[in-house]
Amino acid sequence: MKKLFLSLFVFIFTFVSLSAFAAPTRDLTDAAMENEELIAQVQPLADAAAYAAFTQSIPALVPDAAPDAALVETLLYRAFYEHLLVASAGETGITISLDEALKAADRLFSSQNLPELKGNALPALALRDDQVVMDISQPADFIGTHIYDVQLNEEKLLLKTDVYRLNGIVASAFEAPEDSLVWLGAMVLELKPEADSAVGFTLSGFEVKERYQPSSLLQFMKTDRCELQYPDIFTKVIEDQAAFLHLQTEDGAASLKLMEVPGTLENLMAVWQNEAVENAQILDEDGRAVLTAPGLVRFAYSDPQDGQDVCLVMEMIYPLEREMEFTLYRTFLNNSFVVYSHSMG
Numbered sequence: 001m002k003k004l005f006l007s008l009f010v011f012i013f014t015f016v017s018l019s020a021f022a023a024p025t026r027d028l029t030d031a032a033m034e035n036e037e038l039i040a041q042v043q044p045l046a047d048a049a050a051y052a053a054f055t056q057s058i059p060a061l062v063p064d065a066a067p068d069a070a071l072v073e074t075l076l077y078r079a080f081y082e083h084l085l086v087a088s089a090g091e092t093g094i095t096i097s098l099d100e101a102l103k104a105a106d107r108l109f110s111s112q113n114l115p116e117l118k119g120n121a122l123p124a125l126a127l128r129d130d131q132v133v134m135d136i137s138q139p140a141d142f143i144g145t146h147i148y149d150v151q152l153n154e155e156k157l158l159l160k161t162d163v164y165r166l167n168g169i170v171a172s173a174f175e176a177p178e179d180s181l182v183w184l185g186a187m188v189l190e191l192k193p194e195a196d197s198a199v200g201f202t203l204s205g206f207e208v209k210e211r212y213q214p215s216s217l218l219q220f221m222k223t224d225r226c227e228l229q230y231p232d233i234f235t236k237v238i239e240d241q242a243a244f245l246h247l248q249t250e251d252g253a254a255s256l257k258l259m260e261v262p263g264t265l266e267n268l269m270a271v272w273q274n275e276a277v278e279n280a281q282i283l284d285e286d287g288r289a290v291l292t293a294p295g296l297v298r299f300a301y302s303d304p305q306d307g308q309d310v311c312l313v314m315e316m317i318y319p320l321e322r323e324m325e326f327t328l329y330r331t332f333l334n335n336s337f338v339v340y341s342h343s344m345g
Contacts, residue, residue, distance in 0.1 A: 024217075024229075024332045025173045026162055029149040039147050042157065043172075045108065045199045046189055048078040050163045051143040053208055054184055056121065063190050063205035066113040073121035075203070076105050081136045082170075084198050093124075093135040101132040110192045110204040142166040145187065146173035157191040157201060162328055163208075178217065185211040186324035212325045217332060220245055222258070225303065226312055229336035230256055231329050254318040254326065256333075264309045265289050265302045272298070287342060295320050297330045301339040312339050 032039065052058070052074035061067055079085040080094055085104050087094045096104070098117065105114050119127030124135045145161035152158075163184045166176055173181065186209040191201035215231040222244050234247035234256045245258040261268060269289045272282050280293040289311075291298040300313040314337055318326035 024178070024335050025146050026148045026328050026331050031150050031152075032148055035150050035152065038152070038157075039150065039159075042159070042191060042199050042201050043145070043147065044079075044082060044084040045191070045201065045203060046145040046147060046159055046161060047143065048075050048082060048084060048108075049189055049203050049206060050145045050161070050187055051075075051078045053187065053206060054143055054163060054165075058208075060207040061203070061205045064110055065205070066111050066115060067109055069115040069118050070121040072105050072109065072114060073117055073119070073125055075108055076101060076132075077122060077125045077134050077136075079104070079108060079198065080134055081140070089136065093133060093137060095131055095133050098127070098130045098132060107194075107196065107198045108203060110194070110202040139168070142170045143184070144171075144173065145189075155192070156204065157193070159189040159191065161187050161189065162324075163187050182214050183212050183325075183328060185209070210322060210324045212328070217336075220258070224340065226258070226301075226337065226339045228258070228314065228338070229332060231332065254316070254322075257313075257315045259313050259315070260303075261300070261311045261313050262309070263311065265300060265311055267309075268300055268311050268313070292330075294323070297333075299334060299337055301342045303339050303341050 052071050056068075056070045056074050058068060058071050061071065076085075080087060085107070087096050087100075101117060102114060117127060117132065119125060119132070124138055126133050143163065143165050145159070145163055147159050147161050149160035150157065162173070163186070164173055164176070165182045165184055166180050169176070169180060188207050188209060189203065190205040192204045193200065194202045213233050215233045217229040218232050219227065219229055221227040230247070233249050234254070235250050236248040236252070238246040238248055238255075240246035240257070243257050243259040245256070247257075248255045265284075265288070269282055269284065272280070272289070272291050277291070277293045277296065280291055280296075283290045287302065289298075289300040296315070296317055298313060298315045300311045303310055303312045314333060316326065316330065316333060
């Protein structure tokens with residue numbers, strides 16, 4: 001019986017530990033949650049396309065346009081590397097004829113105008129005597145996509161994604177350890193249904209909407225009051241006696257502030273309403289106030305002190321041209337901002 005309890009304890013501790021250190025991700029839309037099986041089906045193609053786009057610094061592929069040879073070669077290589085496509089491997093890797101390589105590429109791309117392969121896109125793929133030789137033994141960083149929204153009709157499937165990199169492991173963004181994952185950017189992919197393709201869809205086009213700054217999460221704690229995690233792009237400390245924490249990015253374009261505001265949550269929301277922030281949405285969510293607007297987010301909790309009504313407010317201001325990057329950070333802040341008096345009821 002003791003062994004059973006010990007095994008159960010170890011299992012629970014391991015599960016909780018892994019969950020606690022899993023990387024935070026952008027919330028899934030309703031459409032994404034309703035299409036989990038479809039996302040799992042196309043995930044390998046989305047990951048391979050993101051790998052090709054980001055490693056080759058290709059910003060976009062116009063839907064159904066002829067792709068660049070470097071894009072074709074890199075996506076083809078990654079498809080074999082990740083076993084999206086399969087071929088017999090020898091001691092030196094995979095060797096297929098040029099004709100077989102082009103047929104394999106046809107199963108990945110919607111375009112009927114694929115370019116001639118040149119064999120110079122990456123060191124692990126080469127052309128030798130009308131054969132394509134791929135060395136799949138070399139370890140490489142994994143680049144994947146966190147697909148958080150889908151739009152599907154009879155003609156195409158649109159995927160909205162955050163792209164990330166992992167070193168040394170292959171995992172979904174949900175499963176990846178926080179300290180191993182780096183978010184790279186925002187990417188929208190367009191796929192088209194194709195019965196003879198590798199995953200039931202082919203890549204029609206894509207656009208890299210933004211490239212994110214590499215960042216890790218740092219912890220801030222205000223003793224006996226609250227805690228939060230924030231991206232380390234906020235490097236400049238601003239002297240501000242009215243705030244517990246006031247930071248800016250190095251270029252001063254974005255700021256993060258944690259402060260105490262006198263009054264009730266209802267009073268605070270009324271003040272926000274009177275500010276007339278353009279396109280602001282103000283919500284009362286389970287005992288907290290949330291304001292979201294282009295370039296601005298605030299979270300507030302009631303946290304009375306010594307019998308006086310007080311609110312703790314976290315505010316992030318950011319440039320509109322980096323909307324996708326900072327709305328991802330908003331998710332991190334939202335999930336990590338804990339006010340102890342509120343969490344204990």
